[in-house]
Amino acid sequence: MSKPLIRVVLIEDDLMVQEVNKQFVERVPGFKIVGIASNGLEGLEKLRELGPDLVLLDIFMPGQNGMETLKQIRQEQLAVDVIVITAANDIQTIQTMLQNGAVDYIMKPFKFNRVRQALEQYRSLKSKLEQDGTITQSELDRLLHKKSESVGDPRELENEHELPKGLQELTMKQVLSFLVNQSSSLSAEEVAEGVGLARVTARRYLDYLEKKKQVKIDMQYGTVGRPINRYLLVAGNPNKDQKDHK
Template identity: 65%
Template sequence: MIQVLLIEDDLMVQEVNRQFVEQVDGFTVVGVAGSGVEGMERIRELKPDLAIMDIFMPQQDGIETLTQIRQEQLPVDVMVISAANDQKTIQRMLQYGAVDYIMKPFKFERVRQALEHYRSMKLALENSGPVSQSELDRMLHRSKQQGTEASNTASGVSAPHNEAWQSAAEELPKGLQVVTMRQIAQFLIQQSRPLSAEEVAEGVGIARVTARRYLEYLEKSGKVRLDLQYGVGRPVNKYVISSR
């Protein structure tokens, strides 16, 4: 069992996190903490595999806590579940090694995906022997490439790893990342209908403004098609993967 420590000051969110974690096979919550200071104490005491923490907490916030974890070289992985959605905070948490970042409000499916990916990565890295590049790629990029590519080939839609997509990746504007672009493309490929930037942001687990920047770039590069949907009020921009 993968042992999880929850570091969250909101008792209701803490309980939701507990229920979500324990619904995923292979995970158990071994402790909770209501602040970064208490979280550090519990990490030293319980030695969990994974700490799931908030950013906004009393006494010591998530950024300070993760910084301290790295300074003390404690062998615990960290996953963030927080309402913090500014790029600077997200970047700092990722730079300090957060394995995933989920923004509130969140759904069980997003937490499940994050935990299952973490479990696969942890098990793969604990196996003895060398790791191949393809295995490492699957661990780092959550690739389900074989099944998805087979489905996409049948439907005539290109997967986001071929030469055309590689060209788009190489031309990314400053501030955009290849991994995020491919996650968005992979998510869109798996959908049966056009999605708004908000729906894409929720599905991938990124900020809406960030999703919009990538979608606008992909639309300009011809990889994504803009589908204006009209209803009451202004038309809604929705995006669908291009079949060209």
């Protein structure tokens, strides 16, 4: 029996972060983005219209910030749970958001594993609290305080490494996504053109992926000049596996 779908609204003004959040949420089975808003006022309209289970809420936004939005959600008694995803790391802000009922608080920059952990913990709590009957103290303690035991696919954990300074996770995903669809090796210049990067930038990502053994170098020699390094996603790479099984 499949788990009930958990419907999520994103309230976030940064378009790139919107896309990252959407991808992260929908990588977790059972979660679906049903609406996206760029500020608190627009977000409240989405919540009233769509009636989602969960909202991912930023704090720093134009028009109406996340702190004011969360207070209004509680004043209107909207039946929605809130996970805060924000760059705000001061104690007063964190305390205010938790006091107003945020079930989790994730600081930017963040990794997919942290978002997955928050969503899976939320799903466990929501599922238990929607059941009839009673619950023991130990069961409640486990739901409220124990981190999710589900670690997902170990191949994904291998990819959640800390990137070197200057490399961005979203760009790395774009490079991998581009390589997945290639049947032959490409030069750094071809990858740069395909992804929309400077050649030197593409080369940095490719060299890092080669170091992590996610791509291999196919060195080709011309009639004159230096050999050209060409890059190909290695067999067995989880990104390639996902494409092959679609």
